[in-house]
Amino acid sequence: MTVIAVDANGADLGPGEVAAAARLAAAAGVEVLLFGPADQLGPSGGGVEIVDAPRSIAKEENPARAVRTVPDASIVLAARAVGEGRAAALVCNGSTGTALVAAQLHIRRAHGIHRPALAITVPVPSHPVTVLDVGANPDVRVEYLVQFAFMGAAYASTVLGVERPRVGLLSNGIEPERGSQVVIEAHEALIARSRASDVLTFVGNIEGDGVLNGAADVVVTDGFTGNVALKLIEAVSQTMLHTIRDIANASTRGKLGGLLLSGGLRPFVEEIDPEGQGGAYLLGLRHLGVVAHGSFTRQGIAKAILRARRGVEEDVVGRTHSALEAAGALRRAGVPTAS
Amino acid sequence: MTVIAVDANGADLGPGEVAAAARLAAAAGVEVLLFGPADQLGPSGGGVEIVDAPRSIAKEENPARAVRTVPDASIVLAARAVGEGRAAALVCNGSTGTALVAAQLHIRRAHGIHRPALAITVPVPSHPVTVLDVGANPDVRVEYLVQFAFMGAAYASTVLGVERPRVGLLSNGIEPERGSQVVIEAHEALIARSRASDVLTFVGNIEGDGVLNGAADVVVTDGFTGNVALKLIEAVSQTMLHTIRDIANASTRGKLGGLLLSGGLRPFVEEIDPEGQGGAYLLGLRHLGVVAHGSFTRQGIAKAILRARRGVEEDVVGRTHSALEAAGALRRAGVPTAS
Numbered sequence: 001m002t003v004i005a006v007d008a009n010g011a012d013l014g015p016g017e018v019a020a021a022a023r024l025a026a027a028a029g030v031e032v033l034l035f036g037p038a039d040q041l042g043p044s045g046g047g048v049e050i051v052d053a054p055r056s057i058a059k060e061e062n063p064a065r066a067v068r069t070v071p072d073a074s075i076v077l078a079a080r081a082v083g084e085g086r087a088a089a090l091v092c093n094g095s096t097g098t099a100l101v102a103a104q105l106h107i108r109r110a111h112g113i114h115r116p117a118l119a120i121t122v123p124v125p126s127h128p129v130t131v132l133d134v135g136a137n138p139d140v141r142v143e144y145l146v147q148f149a150f151m152g153a154a155y156a157s158t159v160l161g162v163e164r165p166r167v168g169l170l171s172n173g174i175e176p177e178r179g180s181q182v183v184i185e186a187h188e189a190l191i192a193r194s195r196a197s198d199v200l201t202f203v204g205n206i207e208g209d210g211v212l213n214g215a216a217d218v219v220v221t222d223g224f225t226g227n228v229a230l231k232l233i234e235a236v237s238q239t240m241l242h243t244i245r246d247i248a249n250a251s252t253r254g255k256l257g258g259l260l261l262s263g264g265l266r267p268f269v270e271e272i273d274p275e276g277q278g279g280a281y282l283l284g285l286r287h288l289g290v291v292a293h294g295s296f297t298r299q300g301i302a303k304a305i306l307r308a309r310r311g312v313e314e315d316v317v318g319r320t321h322s323a324l325e326a327a328g329a330l331r332r333a334g335v336p337t338a339s
Numbered sequence: 340m341t342v343i344a345v346d347a348n349g350a351d352l353g354p355g356e357v358a359a360a361a362r363l364a365a366a367a368g369v370e371v372l373l374f375g376p377a378d379q380l381g382p383s384g385g386g387v388e389i390v391d392a393p394r395s396i397a398k399e400e401n402p403a404r405a406v407r408t409v410p411d412a413s414i415v416l417a418a419r420a421v422g423e424g425r426a427a428a429l430v431c432n433g434s435t436g437t438a439l440v441a442a443q444l445h446i447r448r449a450h451g452i453h454r455p456a457l458a459i460t461v462p463v464p465s466h467p468v469t470v471l472d473v474g475a476n477p478d479v480r481v482e483y484l485v486q487f488a489f490m491g492a493a494y495a496s497t498v499l500g501v502e503r504p505r506v507g508l509l510s511n512g513i514e515p516e517r518g519s520q521v522v523i524e525a526h527e528a529l530i531a532r533s534r535a536s537d538v539l540t541f542v543g544n545i546e547g548d549g550v551l552n553g554a555a556d557v558v559v560t561d562g563f564t565g566n567v568a569l570k571l572i573e574a575v576s577q578t579m580l581h582t583i584r585d586i587a588n589a590s591t592r593g594k595l596g597g598l599l600l601s602g603g604l605r606p607f608v609e610e611i612d613p614e615g616q617g618g619a620y621l622l623g624l625r626h627l628g629v630v631a632h633g634s635f636t637r638q639g640i641a642k643a644i645l646r647a648r649r650g651v652e653e654d655v656v657g658r659t660h661s662a663l664e665a666a667g668a669l670r671r672a673g674v675p676t677a678s
Binding site: 236243244258268 | 519552
């Protein structure tokens with residue numbers, strides 16, 4: 001059975017909520033190795049094995065230092081369990097920064113990958129879209145963006161079940177000659193690399209509004225722009241929903257209107273709930289990592305664990321490697337990447 | 340009286356709509372020099388002087404070539420009227436690309452400015468926020484971002500009446516050490532430059548969601564990220580409104596609910612209508628330029644003309660220069676900017 005290492009620290013609702021999520025996932029057939037304060041996690045059993053690891057570094061301001069100086073932190077122990085083969089994937093909560101450092105150090109970069117990336121599936125109704133990088137690499141090179149395309153496509157096809165994902169390159173214009181210098185060159189490289197590939201279709205540049213209109217299943221960008229874009233999408237949609245709720249609550253007439261609308265709105269509000277997508281995915285490592293949002297409840301965290309299992313069983317790491325190899329986009333051995 | 344040069348071509352509703360806008364603005368005390376197909380613009384008079392310039396290059400795919408090869412295009416003649424001192428500012432419609440090229444060639448860069456930028460005021464309810472650059476410079480240097488801060492602040496204070504605008508730097512984290520390399524360095528430079536200035540307050544890095552939460556009056560970024568951000572904000576808010584409308588229209592119950600809510604929603608929908616902000620502003624030239632969105636009606640275009648007048652009367656160009664001089668952020672004479 002697939003074993004997933006889960007860090008119980010970092011969730012806003014506390015380690016108990018993560019333990020509840022682990023039991024939900026175990027009931028669906030996952031074996032969970034759960035690292036956290038044993039006195040808050042309940043007993044081992046039923047597919048959940050508790051490892052007492054009370055120290056949390058989820059709230060540390062300097063993740064790089066915390067991961068290096070607190071070797072018994074729960075996230076470090078969980079990442080090491082994956083790196084040493086005792087678990088097949090990592091699930092943690094809250095801080096993507098800490099997760100990224102711990103995973104890079106203990107799970108390590110996959111063979112031939114320049115840089116790991118952080119991917120998020122944005123719950124656009126009727127056509128979810130996976131955006132990467134959303135924060136791991138504020139500055140990128142052409143070859144990173146090319147690899148992100150194949151990493152994102154492998155994730156979308158294995159974990160989300162999208163057949164031959166359409167991959168777009170985020171830019172400030174749809175024409176190939178629009179964009180920053182690195183994006184213009186990446187566009188050209190992606191045309192060449194995707195020609196040799198049967199795992200993705202490169203649909204060219206897409207603009208900000210194209211992220212939402214179903215033009216692509218995967219959107220590739222640098223970790224600076226991707227992070228800004230993601231936070232904007234969340235903020236605009238949440239602001240709109242709150243504003244409409246406030247307007248509805250401001251008058252009796254509005255309250256009645258809101259009540260009559262709410263039945264129709266509920267499926268939509270649920271569909272755009274980020275919990276449904278399980279969190280952020282760490283791609284480009286030797287094993288998959290998933291970071292559930294700190295605010296998630298047990299349902300969202302359980303979803304993250306099940307997604308991690310699916311990524312393992314569908315071999316997202318192996319398929320990323322094969323696709324990059326077929327496209328000639330693997331980092332060549334002996335050629336170190338300048339940072 | 341302030342004379343504004345207006346290009347009648349490029350608006351989706353046609354030159355007649357722009358002529359109507361010019362007359363609305365003239366009624367409010369502006370003198371308009373209107374360039375376009377005279378047979379569609381009506382007679383001169385009442386503050387509007389018609390200049391027959393039927394050729395339009397608003398839809399050309401290659402603005403740089405079109406501006407250079409069609410010297411009698413309406414936008415070129417309008418920009419030249421400003422460059423030659425016959426008008427104090429430029430207003431055009433539709434293509435920011437064409438406007439930018441025509442303005443750079445004929446109005447020219449202001450003394451000491453590295454690069455002109457395109458600014459948009461996003462109609463966030465209760466605290467509009469001006470974002471620049473939203474497309475003129477996909478790649479930037481530190482010194483461009485520093486100048487954008489002062490250009491945006493001068494615009495916000497003169498045209499929008501914001502006293503000592505709070506300027507934020509868009510990044511993928513609020514900590515000073517977060518961001519791309521150029522953003523990290525710009526953060527440092529902005530702290531130093533703003534210390535000497537009494538025209539703006541630098542509030543540090545802001546993230547994507549910070550654009551909407553009132554943390555800053557002006558948000559500085561490169562033209563790549565700014566363009567993506569702007570199109571995302573528009574797309575998410577419009578998608579949300581359309582989805583809610585569709586849900587309301589899908590059932591009798593929903594229709595009634597929508598009807599009861601619509602009175603309360605109307606002011607909000609009007610407040611986030613981009614027409615209310617007059618369009619995109621070309622900053623950093625010897626004279627102000629405004630590009631109304633192609634979809635605008637006469638009200639939005641008239642607003643653009645009145646905003647241009649205000650920019651002239653409040654001396655946005657002179658005040659930008661003084662602020663940059665006081666902050667020691669002018670481009671030094673004789674030191675050309677590498678491109």
